[in-house]
Amino acid sequence: MILHIDTTKNDLVAIAVKDKNRLIAETSFNSRRTQAEKLLPAIEKLLKTNKLKLSNLGGIAVENIGGSFTSLRLGVITANALAYALGILVAGSKKSEVRSKKGSFSVVKPIYDREPEITKKKGAPRNDKAGLWIKLLITVK
Numbered sequence: 657m658i659l660h661i662d663t664t665k666n667d668l669v670a671i672a673v674k675d676k677n678r679l680i681a682e683t684s685f686n687s688r689r690t691q692a693e694k695l696l697p698a699i700e701k702l703l704k705t706n707k708l709k710l711s712n713l714g715g716i717a718v719e720n721i722g723g724s725f726t727s728l729r730l731g732v733i734t735a736n737a738l739a740y741a742l743g744i745l746v747a748g749s750k751k752s753e754v755r756s757k758k759g760s761f762s763v764v765k766p767i768y769d770r771e772p773e774i775t776k777k778k779g780a781p782r783n784d785k786a787g788l789w790i791k792l793l794i795t796v797k
Contacts (some may be wrong), residue, residue: 659699659716659738663691663731664723671699673708681706691730699738710742712790720748721767732766 657678662670669691670691671683683702687694703709722728735743739746739762748764 657712657714658710659735660718661695661716661735662697662719662733663695663727663734664719664721665731666724669698669731671695671702673702673713680708686797691727695730695734699734710738712761713742713744715739715744716746718746718748718764720764721750722769725768728766728768732764736763 657673657675660670660672660674667686667688668684669687670684674752681702683698685694685698700708703712716739717733718731720728720732735746745762746764747762748767750767
C-alpha cells in the first residue's frame with residue numbers, strides 16, 4: 657500500500673492510501689497555516705479508521721512541486737521522515753529522488769516554482785537584503 661500526501665494547495669491537505677490502483681481511503685481537510693499540527697494526526701486517524709497500520713505501508717508518494725514554500729516543505733519533510741522511519745521508499749510527483757549512498761532509503765527534494773517569500777515584508781521590494789540572502793543560499797546549494 658502507498659500513502660499519498662498532497663500539501664500543495666495552501667489551504668487544503670489531501671491524503672490517501674492506495675493499493676496498486678485501488679483507492680483504500682482518502683481524506684482532506686482545511687489547514688490554513690496549520691499543516692504542521694494537523695498532518696501527522698490526520699494520517700494516523702485515516703489509518704486507524706480503516707484498520708490499517710503504518711507497517712502496512714510499502715511506500716509513500718508526495719506532491720513535491722507547487723504551492724507555498726512552507727506547505728510544500730511540510731508535506732515533503734513529513735513524507736521523507738515517515739519513509740525513513742519505516743524503512744520504505746518515498747517518491748515525488750516530479751522526479752527528484754536521491755538515493756542514499758550508505759543505505760537503501762531515498763529522499764524527495766521539494767521543487768520550488770518561485771522564490772520563497774518567507775522573509776519578505778508586505779509591500780517590500782523583492783530585492784530587499786533578506787530576499788537576497790535567501791536567493792544566495794538557494795543558489796549556493
